[in-house]
Every structure is written in structure tokens, then in C-alpha cells.
Amino acid sequence: MSARPSVPEPSGRAGDTPPRAGAPARLSPHALLSPAQMAAADRAAPAAGVSGARLMAAAGAAVAREIRARWTPTPVVVLCGPGNNGGDGFVVARLLRDAGWPVRVALWGGRDALRADAARAADAWSGPVEPAGSGCLAGAGLIVDALLGAGLSRAPDETLRALIHAVNEAGAPVCAIDVPTGLDGADGRCPGAAVQADLTVTFCRRKPGHLLLPGRALCGALVCADIGMPAAALERLVPEVHANHPDLWSDVFPWPRADGHKYRRGHALVVGGDRMLGASRLACLAAARIGAGLVTLATPPAAWAIQAGALTSVMVEALPPDGALDQTLADPRRNALLIGPGLGRAPGGRGQVLALLAAGRACVLDADALSVFADRPAALLDALHGRCVLTPHEGEFARLFNPGPDAAGTAGDKRHRACAAARRGGAVVVLKGADTVIAAPDGRCVINDNAPATLATAGSGDVLAGGIAGLLAAGMPPFEAACAAVWLHGLAAGRLGPGLLAEDLPGALPGALAALAGLTGT
Numbered sequence: 001m002s003a004r005p006s007v008p009e010p011s012g013r014a015g016d017t018p019p020r021a022g023a024p025a026r027l028s029p030h031a032l033l034s035p036a037q038m039a040a041a042d043r044a045a046p047a048a049g050v051s052g053a054r055l056m057a058a059a060g061a062a063v064a065r066e067i068r069a070r071w072t073p074t075p076v077v078v079l080c081g082p083g084n085n086g087g088d089g090f091v092v093a094r095l096l097r098d099a100g101w102p103v104r105v106a107l108w109g110g111r112d113a114l115r116a117d118a119a120r121a122a123d124a125w126s127g128p129v130e131p132a133g134s135g136c137l138a139g140a141g142l143i144v145d146a147l148l149g150a151g152l153s154r155a156p157d158e159t160l161r162a163l164i165h166a167v168n169e170a171g172a173p174v175c176a177i178d179v180p181t182g183l184d185g186a187d188g189r190c191p192g193a194a195v196q197a198d199l200t201v202t203f204c205r206r207k208p209g210h211l212l213l214p215g216r217a218l219c220g221a222l223v224c225a226d227i228g229m230p231a232a233a234l235e236r237l238v239p240e241v242h243a244n245h246p247d248l249w250s251d252v253f254p255w256p257r258a259d260g261h262k263y264r265r266g267h268a269l270v271v272g273g274d275r276m277l278g279a280s281r282l283a284c285l286a287a288a289r290i291g292a293g294l295v296t297l298a299t300p301p302a303a304w305a306i307q308a309g310a311l312t313s314v315m316v317e318a319l320p321p322d323g324a325l326d327q328t329l330a331d332p333r334r335n336a337l338l339i340g341p342g343l344g345r346a347p348g349g350r351g352q353v354l355a356l357l358a359a360g361r362a363c364v365l366d367a368d369a370l371s372v373f374a375d376r377p378a379a380l381l382d383a384l385h386g387r388c389v390l391t392p393h394e395g396e397f398a399r400l401f402n403p404g405p406d407a408a409g410t411a412g413d414k415r416h417r418a419c420a421a422a423r424r425g426g427a428v429v430v431l432k433g434a435d436t437v438i439a440a441p442d443g444r445c446v447i448n449d450n451a452p453a454t455l456a457t458a459g460s461g462d463v464l465a466g467g468i469a470g471l472l473a474a475g476m477p478p479f480e481a482a483c484a485a486v487w488l489h490g491l492a493a494g495r496l497g498p499g500l501l502a503e504d505l506p507g508a509l510p511g512a513l514a515a516l517a518g519l520t521g522t
């Protein structure tokens with residue numbers, strides 16, 4: 001089977017659109033629901049005309065369909081747990097057996113523990129039910145994990161951990177229903193042990209744990225199946241987090257206009273250092289490629305000749321020897337500022353960052369522009385404003401937001417840490433990684449899932465920071481600019497494939513932009 005992750009196609013515009021009179025609000029296909037929200041929808045479904053049994057039948061049918069689309073008939077062992085996830089497993093077992101597959105079912109917990117729809121699904125399975133244990137996996141050509149769903153209520157105990165290890169060591173591919181057992185759908189964490197799946201089929205909407213690591217890696221390919229959840233059962237849900245997608249920001253994407261000119265497309269100013277000169281150049285090129293009309297690199301005088309010789313369409317100007325920025329900031333048309341790539345930790349860096357912030361313009365702070373405040377984060381955090389975007393990786397984030405016992409609200413999973421940091425700083429925070437989280441001070445939060453592993457290479461962060469600055473210069477609001485740049489960065493990398501260097505990324509942005517234009521009908 002293919003390991004290609006599959007995500008649901010959007011069925012239209014995504015925002016969580018306001019309802020027309022008399023019509024239920026439509027939940028964005030990119031909304032990520034917490035397990036508690038999903039359970040609330042399950043409970044609300046019968047009153048909206050769709051019984052739990054019908055949902056379970058549709059869930060089981062979706063899983064059986066996905067399995068049959070990927071594997072040829074092989075001996076299947078379905079491991080069922082005590083709740084509705086186990087109920088789905090019984091439905092899958094019956095459907096695969098009816099399709100002629102050799103199927104065995106093993107139950108973890110007593111038959112008496114099964115309730116309601118799950119008990120009825122078990123009744124409809126006419127074959128034998130073995131006790132779940134390592135022995136039951138012998139001869140399996142495919143294992144269906146229907147032990148536990150997304151709402152993990154506690155860490156797996158010893159017997160469940162042993163079963164999980166047995167699944168992972170059985171050597172057969174695994175299809176997980178809803179989540180790989182042991183993964184907490186709320187946050188992507190797995191306290192104790194978790195099944196490693198090759199395919200995960202979830203229902204209705206994805207959960208944050210499908211996108212956040214380590215959950216994302218445990219899922220294998222991910223399919224979100226439509227099981228006919230009635231819109232009315234979803235209408236009261238207010239999603240706290242979305243998967244990154246152009247539907248969330250394409251309406252404010254700053255495409256060049258026929259009546260535009262370069263100043264209308266904005267002027268990004270990148271302040272560079274005198275070491276790692278390539279970093280600021282990468283940022284400049286990305287800013288220009290993604291949409292800024294003009295880009296200027298302000299550089300220490302010692303680096304001017306090298307930078308000017310290496311750049312063509314990007315303007316290069318020398319800062320005074322003391323690094324003062326008043327002259328370079330005097331032109332108000334320089335409407336988006338970036339500092340950090342290649343800045344180094346020289347003593348003047350802090351002053352430069354604070355001077356840029358004091359200008360009150362859209363501003364991206366990356367890398368050393370963050371790290372130079374490691375010993376006094378409040379000096380930075382108190383100077384931030386609502387048009388700032390911070391782009392820390394985990395190490396830089398920890399230096400700013402977890403410096404001591406008084407760090408407010410920055411514990412917890414990646415999403416909550418990013419959100420707390422955005423609130424504390426009053427700025428957009430892009431907490432980078434394979435599962436980049438973008439958080440706004442007003443509570444909006446997006447998880448990105450299109451970044452290939454090849455982006456883990458020197459300089460790719462500089463390109464991202466430049467991309468955000470370019471979109472800010474072109475007039476995009478900070479949160480949307482961050483989401484769009486992260487998405488385009490991931491797409492550009494994906495199109496390049498293996499072997500990419502950061503210097504390839506700016507040149508791949510036109511292709512990514514063309515794909516975006518195609519997707520959004522621009």
C-alpha cells in the first residue's frame with residue numbers, strides 16, 4: 001500500500017461560515033475537533049435524525065472500504081476494545097468476512113463490558129471471539145486496531161501496553177480505527193505506548209492528535225471519512241484549531257493586481273548581520289519571490305560588498321558602523337521588517353530588534369533576534385505589538401517562554417504552548433517543526449501538515465521568515481501571512497522532492513504560487 005497521506009478534500013469555502021436563516025452553520029472541513037467535541041456530536045446525532053447505530057455502520061463500512069482499496073484479501077485479525085471503537089471493529093470484521101476475507105476477532109475486556117451500539121455490533125458478528133493477547137495475532141496478514149478511540153482517558157495499563165507492543169512486533173500492517181490505540185487525539189501525545197499504524201481511518205473531522213507529533217507519525221496514511229454526521233449535530237461546536245489550508249486565508253492573499261505597481265506590492269526591509277550572510281540573502285529572495293514589490297537588505301558595512309555582489313534585484317544598503325537603524329527606517333514605505341536570519345549574537349542585536357519594534361510596522365523576528373533576549377525575555381515580550389510574527393523553533397521558543405518558574409502558561413502540548421505564547425506576547429507565534437503550529441493572540445490556531453521531512457535542512461527557516469515578511473509587505477494580515485507562508489514553504493519543498501537545499505526554495509515558490517492560484521481559482 002502507499003504511505004501517501006490522504007486528507008479530505010475541502011468541499012467548498014472553509015471558514016466556519018455564518019448560517020443562512022434557518023440553515024445550520026457549516027463546520028469547516030479543516031476544523032480539527034477535540035475528542036470531547038466529537039463525542040458531543042455523536043450524542044447530538046440521534047436528535048438530528050441519525051442514530052448511533054447508523055453512524056457506527058457507516059464508520060465500519062468506511063474502514064472496510066479503505067482496507068479493500070489498499071490490500072488484497074489476507075487473514076485479518078480485528079482487535080476490539082470495550083467501547084464504540086470496538087463496535088466499529090465488529091462491523092469491519094463482518095463486512096470483510098462477507099467480502100470473503102478470512103477474519104478473526106479478538107476482544108480486549110469482557111463481552112459484558114460492551115454496551116448499546118457496540119454490543120449490537122458484536123451480536124451481529126456470528127463468528128468466534130477470542131480473548132485478545134499476543135497469541136491471537138499469529139498468522140495475521142493485517143491487523144485492525146479497534147481497541148480504543150481518540151478520547152484516551154488514561155495511560156494504557158500493563159496489559160494494554162503488552163497488547164500494543166505485540167501489535168507493533170507482529171510484522172503485519174495495521175489499520176487503526178479513529179486513532180492508533182494509545183494516541184490521545186486531543187494533543188498527539190501517547191502516554192505509555194501506542195500502536196504504530198500504516199493507515200488510520202477517522203471520521204467526520206480530524207482531531208489535533210492526527211496532525212501533532214508524535215501522533216502524526218503513528219497514524220501512517222490518514223483518511224477522514226464522511227459518515228453522514230448531520231450538520232445539526234455539529235452546529236454548536238466551535239473549533240479551537242484548524243488544519244492549515246488556503247481556504248483559511250486565500251481571500252486575503254495579496255495577488256498582484258493589474259493596476260498595481262511595485263510600491264503597492266510593499267517594500268520588505270531585511271536587517272542582516274555580518275556572519276552567516278547567506279541566511280539574510282535567502283530571506284530576501286523568499287520575500288521577493290512570494291510577493292513583496294521591493295526588498296532591501298540593510299547590512300553591516302563590512303558585509304556590504306559581498307551581499308551587493310551576490311544579490312541582483314534585491315537592493316543592498318550599508319548600515320552605519322554602530323548599526324543604528326533610524327536612517328534605514330526613515331522611509332515609511334518600508335512597511336514590513338525582518339530581523340534574525342544571520343543576525344548572530346553580537347551586542348548590538350537587541351537594540352536593533354527593539355528599534356524595529358518601536359517603528360510599529362509589521363515585523364518578523366526569527367532565530368537570533370529571539371535568542372538575544374534569552375536572559376531577559378520580558379524585554380522582548382513587552383515590546384511586541386499586534387503586527388509582529390515570531391518564528392521560533394522549539395529551542396528558541398524554550399529560551400523565550402520557559403525561562404523559569406514564573407513562565408506563564410507555556411507548559412503543555414505544542415498547540416497550547418504556542419497559543420499561550422501568542423497571548424503573552426500579543427503577537428503571532430509560528431512554533432516551527434514538522435508539525436508547525438501558528439497561533440494568534442486572539443486565540444486562532446492552525447496546525448500545518450504539508451511540510452516534508454526534507455525541510456529539516458540549514459536555511460529553510462530563513463526562507464520561511466522571508467516569505468512571511470514578503471506577504472506582510474504585500475499587505476496580508478500577520479496571522480494569515482504566517483499561515484500562507486508556512487503552507488507555501490511546505491508545498492514548495494514537497495514539489496522539489498528529495499535533495500533540496502534551502503537555496504532551491506525561493507526558486508520553487510513560483511511553482512507553489514501557481515499551484516495555489518490553481519487551487520483557489522485565482
Ligand SMILES: NC(=O)C1=CN([C@@H]2O[C@H](COP(=O)(O)OP(=O)(O)OC[C@H]3O[C@@H](n4cnc5c(N)ncnc54)[C@H](O)[C@@H]3O)[C@@H](O)[C@H]2O)[C@@H](O)CC1
Pocket residue numbers: 038039042052055056059081082083084085086087088147148149150151152153154155156157160177178179203204227229
Ligand atoms: N466520532 C464519530 O463520529 C463516531 C465514532 N464512532 C466510534 O466511537 C469511538 C468512540 O467511542 P467511545 O467513546 O466508546 O470510546 P472508546 O471506544 O475509546 O472506548 C472508551 C472506553 O475505553 C476506556 N478507556 C479509555 N482509555 C483507556 C485506557 N487507557 N485503558 C483502558 N481503558 C480505556 C474508557 O474508560 C471507556 O470505557 C470512536 O473512536 C469511533 O471509533 C463510531 O462508532 C460512530 C461515529
Ligand SMILES: [K+]
Pocket residue numbers: 085145146147148149176177178179180181
Ligand atoms: K483504535
